[in-house]
Amino acid sequence: MEKCLVFVYLASLLLGSCAAYCNSPFISLKNYCYYFSEKKATWTSAREACQDMSSSSDIVDLAVFDKSCDDYVHVVNHVIGLGAERWWIGGTDEHHEGYWRWVDGRPIDMISGYWSPDEPTARYGENSLSLSEFTDEVYSRWRVEDHYSNTTQHYICQQGVAESFCNNPFMELGSSCYYFSDQVATWESARAACKDMSSSIQTADLAVFDRTCGDQANIVNHVTDLAPSKWWIGGSDDLHEGYWEWVDGTPINMIREYWAPDEPNGYERENALILFRRYNETFPRWRIGDHDSNDTHYYICQSTD
Structure with missing residues (x-):
């Protein structure tokens, strides 16, 4: 038992103490646990698939950004090697056109660097967000874009995505x-x-x-x-x-x-x-x-x- 504890302590020093422990099929990317789908689905079906992975202790939904430092960066570093060009994430303006919110209720930062140039496009009907690969003059980059929610894409689920934990009126x-x-x-x-x-x-x-x-x-x-x-x-x-x-x-x-x-x-x-x-x-x-x-x-x- 002592050897085990020493190993865990040393591992925490080497890997950082903030890494999340995740049960399969979720994988740990710094602070949170994610699942990257093998199949494609519409945005609504993808969200339902994520929510179906919830347990009594962990609420699961489509992945969101800005819950911790560099969560966007950790997700991008992972999807680079997976082959898919687009991944549904948990952002929408379905309830109020042009007012973008994460599925946990937080407003989305409209000036963040994770947006593609000229996005969101404000075309009516593109109410859901995906993490998409695009190529500029030199590099291939991953950015957030709005898309028609009835198209099919791979999707990213995240544990711990729940409605606001703040008590009213906060x-x-x-x-x-x-x-x-x-x-x-x-x-x-x-x-x-x-x-x-x-x-x-x-x-x-x-x-x-x-x-x-x-x-x-x-x-x-x-x-x-x-x-x-x-x-x-x-x-x-x-x-x-x-x-x-x-x-x-x-x-x-x-x-x-x-x-x-x-x-x-x-x-x-x-x-x-x-x-x-x-x-x-x-x-x-x-x-x-x-x-x-x-x-x-x-x-x-x-x-x-």
């Missing part, structure tokens, strides 16, 4: 749960409002970055479609001027690209962080900066287990 973005307020408040009042949303199974506070991979991008992709241009988030130097911390106590990375140029710049007057849309660049971008905590803005709460 919504799932990436691997975290967020609430975007419909009222304005000072920074202190906003934080108190977030904390009041805590429950026996989760705690809530103003949102922070750098807790999970892509959390900033997930938030920005969502607020881009909302009207407010300024949102309170959970960063402050109120306890020690110039020493910026997230509300969970972790120091804020002062050289990250999410800072606006010349921020923070308020010295003792501005002790709280906002996420705001900048208009003085070629394209509108979202950045963070310091602000007077007595001002009122909308705010973003985040819940954790």
Whole structure:
């Protein structure tokens, strides 16, 4: 038994401790378990086939991206050697034309690099997503495209794809749960409002970055479609001027690209962080900066287990 434990420990050091353990016919690709079909099916039939593989402990559906860092890359590295040119994955705009969502309910990042050029094409009836191989001037590449769901393709199933794990009114973005307020408040009042949303199974506070991979991008992709241009988030130097911390106590990375140029710049007057849309660049971008905590803005709460 000791030898076995030592072997497992050494293997975890060599292979990484994040690799998922998967039962056949699923295979492990970093954090998740996948099944790559040998047969073709329509998108709806492919999804039903995946769901039929569910068990009491694992919900299975068509594969999705953006649940963890580089899940798209891990899937692509695997399909390169399988021979098929197209694979159904779990994305659709069937319920609302042009509004793309993963089958677990999350909105799909419309500016991600996994989209093929000029995709989605917005042709009516192409309501389902596939991972497809295309060749540019030099290389063969795998990208996401929309297709007619009644065509037949191979498909990719994934364990652990379920509807949002977030309790109402929080919504799932990436691997975290967020609430975007419909009222304005000072920074202190906003934080108190977030904390009041805590429950026996989760705690809530103003949102922070750098807790999970892509959390900033997930938030920005969502607020881009909302009207407010300024949102309170959970960063402050109120306890020690110039020493910026997230509300969970972790120091804020002062050289990250999410800072606006010349921020923070308020010295003792501005002790709280906002996420705001900048208009003085070629394209509108979202950045963070310091602000007077007595001002009122909308705010973003985040819940954790």
